[in-house]
Amino acid sequence: MLRDQRKAELDRMEKRHIIKKTEELSSGLIQLSLRKNEMSICESVSFPETKTRPYKESTVICIVEEVHTSPLFEVRLELTESDTEFRPTIGIGSEFYNLIDTLMNDIYKLVGLVPRLAKHVTRKKYQIDLEEMSDLSEMREEIMSQVITTMKQAEDYEESFDSFSYLWVDDRNEFLEEFLIYGRVLTQEEIESYGEGGVPPTPPTLEQFKNQIDSYEKLYEEVLKFELVKILDSWFKIDCRPFRQALLNLIKRWSLLFKQYLIDHVTDSLSTLEAFIKETNAELTKTVKEGDLKALIQVMGYLKKVKERQVTTDHMFEPLKQTIELLKTYDVEMPEEVHTQLHDLPEQWNNTKKISVICKHAVTPLQANEVNVIRRKCLRFEINQHGFRQKFKVKAPFKFDNPNPYKALDKAQKKIVAMEVELQALSQSAALFEVSVPDCKQLKACRKEIVLLKGLWDMAILVSLTIEDWKTTKWKNISVENMDADCKKFVKDLRRMDKEIRAWDAYSGLDNLIKNTMASLKAVSELQNPAIRERHWQQLMQATKVNFVMSDETTLADLLSLQLHNFEDEVRNIVDKSVKESGMEKVLGQLDNIWSTMEFEHEIHSRTGIMLLKGSDELVETLEDNQVQLQNLITSKYIAYFLKEVSSWQQRLSTADSVISIWFEVQRTWVHLESIFxxxxxxxxxxxxxxxxxxxxxIDFKVCRFHSLNIKIVILYLEQAIF
Known part of the structure; x- marks a missing residue:
């Protein structure tokens, strides 16, 4: 008894020793692991050993008990280029989850380092004992459940910032481009409501720029108020500072995007105008001599530019001043050079306008002379384009039988391009000297038609090459179904082309080529009927008056040479005839099979033992049915080829019918008289x-029966009986 008490006391001491060592090692391992993973442990955990403290309570770390006010773990909320994320990552299977799970496993493994006190226990390590303790297992599950719950809260907190996602998801440059066109971001409903025409552009006003920038400034102030740290369940800390700072920087980029555009707009507008004034003044102050057409055209060009931008430039200075004032409200100061330009350029622009007026008066006589020259050129061009139009109608490949359409198209294209270049130069000169250019309908018509002709002949060549390729196909390999599908596609593509080309011979020729090919392919498909025999090919050659040898080497070209599209009815009649004849051939074959195996049944005469023929219903019915079939065949209009054979069978079966009737009559009479005489x-x-x-x-009857006794086939028996 004393020995047992001593053993129990030793076990209790060992258990307390295990618990103490486990708690000490667990606390140290947690701290080391957190340092290794760059995570903060705000306060270490101690587990005092007391006899009154339950085992379960003494081993629960602060994650569950929340005995400390400072958090134990910390993660960082960061903003990447595409989304927000935690460092380390959270969620089941994440870095943080695996860390906690590893800590739990290591706590169990630590006891393997503790020496065992009891020598009578067979297990050398305490780890198995701890793993079998249900209290510890429940505590571990409770801890991991709390971890999962807290991570879910952290994810929900992260999702609360999704309303700002457009700041890092949308492309800033694309957003600005759309804003500059429409003055706002278009909704899907707006885009759909305008349909194919598209939303009309409405460039933004300065007020819209201000509203856009103010929205970012307001958002910036809102984000500044975000909390720097978020504590969940008192033990889990989220450091929001990286995310907050990144979001503030991003908002500033959006705001700067619009500010920078306004800055560039001001500087570019003033710099461009300054350069234009300098260049224009230099050119307009030059003296233009009479006969110097190049100088005159150059001066007229600058006069036109001044006129074109006069309205815009006259009203640009005040909006630029307003833009500069707006930028000042955002603490954006423009360089001194900009202010100088804005002060000096209005006066310089007015001076340029005065110079342009003086220059225009100076070149007016020269301008009048050049106007007359341009008008004469316009008249000459008008005459030339009408003449070219007439030649184009004659020489352009509008006919389908044109041997070299692309050569004609190339020649016409070069002439059209030359005339278009001439027209462009003439139009530019006319615009400078304010001369109206005649409407070039003839040249435009030629340009339109040559484009249509090019497309039509491209299709014609494609169709021709395709058909030529088909023509090399051997008779047995012709796939009419695929070829017909391609032809239908050609027809569909042809119908999609401009309706104007339908009046051209080239269109009609191509359309007929495709249609004739489809008709011929249909005839070829019918001729592929297995009922077609050599005699039918001979009949087809007689109908088309074209001779060819039908063999395995026969190609589609040989069949198309028959012009089958012109003999659709003949082909159809020949095929119908072949099908009917095939049916007759089948019936005759069946007759031959039936009567080559049809046998008489026999029975023994009771008194004499002679083998007598026995009446058979099958024989009678077959004979009657076959005679009806032959009668139907003989009345067909396609009987000509099988007339001799059908007549022969008709005669044989008719004779057989008569002989069988007579024979059975004789046999019945003999049976009756034999018993009498x-x-x-x-x-x-x-x-x-x-x-x-x-x-x-x-004796005669018995001799007949004896000679025909070994003949069982009906038709042979009857022939023997006849002869």
Whole structure:
């Protein structure tokens, strides 16, 4: 008894020793692991050993008990280029989850380092004992459940910032481009409501720029108020400072995007105007001599530019001043050079306008002379384009039988391009000197038609090459279905082309080529019927008056040479005839099979033992049915080829019918008389002459039966009986 008490006391001491060592090692391992993963442990955890403190309570870390006010773990909320994320990552299977799970596993493994006190226990390590303790397992599950719950709260907190996602998801440059066109971001409903025409552009006003920038400034102030740290369940800390700072920087980039555009707009507008004024003044102050057309055109060009931008430039200075004032409200100061330009350029622009007026008066006489020259050129061009139009109608490849359409198209294209270049130069000169250019309908019509002709002939060549490729296909390999599908596609593509080309011979020729090919392919498909025989090909050659040898080497080209599209009815009749004849051939074959195997049934005469023929319903029905079939065949209009054979069968079966009827009549009579004249002695005595005469008949009958006894086939039996 004393020994047992001593053993129990030793076990209790060992258990307390295990708990103490486990708690000490666990606390140290947690701190080391957190340092290794760059995570903060705000306060270490101690587990005092007391006898009154339950085992479960003494081992619960602060994650569950929340005995400390400072958080134990910390993660950082960061903003990447595409989304927000935690460092380390959270969620089941994440870095943080694996860290906690590893800590739990390491706590169990630590006891393997503790020496065992009891020598009588077979297990050398305490780890298995701890793993079997249900209290510890429940505590571990409770801890991991709390971790999962807290991570879910952290994810929900992260999702609360999704309303700002457009700041890092949208492309800033694309957003600005759309804003500059429409003055706002278009909704899907707006885009759909305008349909194919598209939303009309409405460039933004300065007020819209201000509203856009103010929205970012307001958002910036809102983000500044975000909390720097978020504590969840008192033990889990989220450091929001990286995310907050990144978001503030991003908002500033959006705001700067619009500010920078306004800055560039001001500087570019003033710099461009300054350069234009300098260049224009230099050119307009030059003296233009009479006959110097190049100088005159150059001066007229600058006069036109001044006129074109006069309205815009006259009203640009005040909006630029307003833009500069707006930028000042955002603490954006423009360089001194900009202010100088804004002060000096209005006066310089007015001076340029005065110079342009003076220059225009100076070149007016020269301008009048050049106007007359341009008008004469316009008249000459008008005459030339009408002449070219007439030649184009004659020489352009509008006919389908044109041997070299692309050569004609190239020649016409070069002439059209030359005339278009001439027209462009003439139009530029006319615009400078304010001369109206005649409407070049003839040249435009040629340009339109040559484009249509090019497309039409491209299709014509494609169709022709495709058909030529098909023509090399061997007869047995012709796939009419695929070829017909391609032809239908050609027809569909042809119908999609401009309706104007339908009046051209080239269109009609191509359309007929495709249609004729489809008709011929249909005829070829019919001729692929297995019922077609050599005699039918001969009939087809007679109908088309074209001779060819039908063999395995026959190609589609040989069949198309028959012009089958012109003989659709003949082909159809020949195919119909072949099908009907095939049916007749099948019937005749069946007759041959039936009667080559049809046998008589026999029975033994009871008194004489002679084998007699036995009447068969099958034989009678077959004979009658076959005679009806032959009668139907003989009335067909396609009987010509099989007339001789059908007539022969008709005669044979008719004869067979007669012979069978006569034979069975003779056989019945013999059976009746044999019992009288042979089987009855009284009758033989009373009628000796008749009996003697019947004996001769009896011998003849038995001889006939003897000779035909081994012939079982009906038709052979009857032929033997006849002869």
């Amino acid at each position: 042979i089987g009855s002695e009284d009758i033989r005595t009373q009628l000796p002459e008749d009996s003697k005469r019947f004996e001769a008949i009896d």
